[in-house]
Amino acid sequence: xxxxxxxxxxxxxxxxxxxxxxxxxxxxxxxxxxxxxxxxxxxxxxxxxxxxxxxxxxxxxxxxxxxxxxxxxxxxxxxxxxxxxxxxxxxxxxxxxxxxxxxxxxxxxxxxxxxxxxxxxxxxxxxxxxxxxxxxxxxxxxxxxxxxxxxxxxxxxxxxxxxxxxxxxxxxxxxxxxxxxxxxxxxxxxxxxxxxxxxxxxxxxxxxxxxxxxxxxxxxxxxxxxxxxxxxxxxxxxxxxxxxxxxxxxxxxxxxx
Numbered sequence: 001x002x003x004x005x006x007x008x009x010x011x012x013x014x015x016x017x018x019x020x021x022x023x024x025x026x027x028x029x030x031x032x033x034x035x036x037x038x039x040x041x042x043x044x045x046x047x048x049x050x051x052x053x054x055x056x057x058x059x060x061x062x063x064x065x066x067x068x069x070x071x072x073x074x075x076x077x078x079x080x081x082x083x084x085x086x087x088x089x090x091x092x093x094x095x096x097x098x099x100x101x102x103x104x105x106x107x108x109x110x111x112x113x114x115x116x117x118x119x120x121x122x123x124x125x126x127x128x129x130x131x132x133x134x135x136x137x138x139x140x141x142x143x144x145x146x147x148x149x150x151x152x153x154x155x156x157x158x159x160x161x162x163x164x165x166x167x168x169x170x171x172x173x174x175x176x177x178x179x180x181x182x183x184x185x186x187x188x189x190x191x192x193x194x195x196x197x198x199x200x201x202x203x204x205x206x207x208x209x210x211x212x213x214x215x216x217x218x219x220x221x222x223x224x225x226x227x228x229x230x231x232x233x234x235x236x237x238x239x240x241x242x243x244x245x246x247x248x249x250x251x252x253x254x255x256x257x
Contacts, residue, residue, distance in 0.1 A: 009088060010088065011036060011087070012040065013034065013090060014041045014043065016126055017143075018050060019044035020046075022095045022143055023095030024049075025219075026220055027053060027062075028053075029220055031059050032059070043096070045068045065078065069096060075122075075126070078129060086133065089135070090139070092134070094126060094142050095143045097119050097143060098115055100157075101155055103154055115157045116157065123165060135180075139181070140172070140181065141186060143186045144169070145158070145159075146189045146235070146240045146243055147159040148165060148166040148187055149166075149244055152255075153256055170183075183232070184231055186219075186234045187234065187240065188214060189212045191219055192215055193216050218236065222236050223236075
């Protein structure tokens with residue numbers, strides 16, 4: 001039986017990583033531009049941040065879900081909620097992510113594994129749980145990174161984890177096409193959020209990255225616009241578009257130098 005049979009017909013959006021950065025900005029912009037959604041489920045670990053966000057959202061109902069999507073028990077809570085409410089999911093934004101700059105042999109094992117757990121394992125789990133509740137003409141937005149385009153020194157695990165997101169999401173897009181579910185992969189360069197502070201662990205941002213760092217508002221606005229028009233990739237700014245093209249025609253070893 002299709003899980004949407006006997007559905008309550010509540011139309012929802014689900015946003016992971018909603019307590020900060022791009023996830024939070026997606027919620028803020030959806031509050032203004034999305035008129036067909038009854039409720040947004042905001043997911044993150046920091047409940048106090050989510051409650052603050054909820055207060056600022058005036059046009060759409062917000063359900064706060066304080067969950068650690070790396071924990072199997074919290075994923076079960078999300079799955080149980082989906083089963084009990086059987087909503088129509090019109091938009092899923094996987095914006096939860098973590099990064100840690102530094103040489104592989106200098107970061108901790110926990111930091112290295114955590115990047116894979118959050119950026120890959122949790123993203124796959126949430127996507128797999130939510131897809132059965134998605135309807136025709138619904139959208140999935142996967143937040144990857146321009147780091148996905150090639151290997152990156154001193155960001156090796158993060159870049160590799162985002163390459164996984166890019167490859168997985170492209171294949172997912174092809175698989176879900178017959179169901180009318182669209183997938184857009186967002187691949188920004190550095191974005192001016194607290195993610196940069198955390199990933200750099202207090203170190204100074206490299207000069208080249210400072211030059212191409214973008215504000216979060218236009219990055220998210222473009223992502224929503226590109227998703228609306230069914231685009232596969234959303235790449236903000238000319239510098240990152242050049243990087244994408246260069247990654248296709250130049251040896252990756254050149255960039256590693």
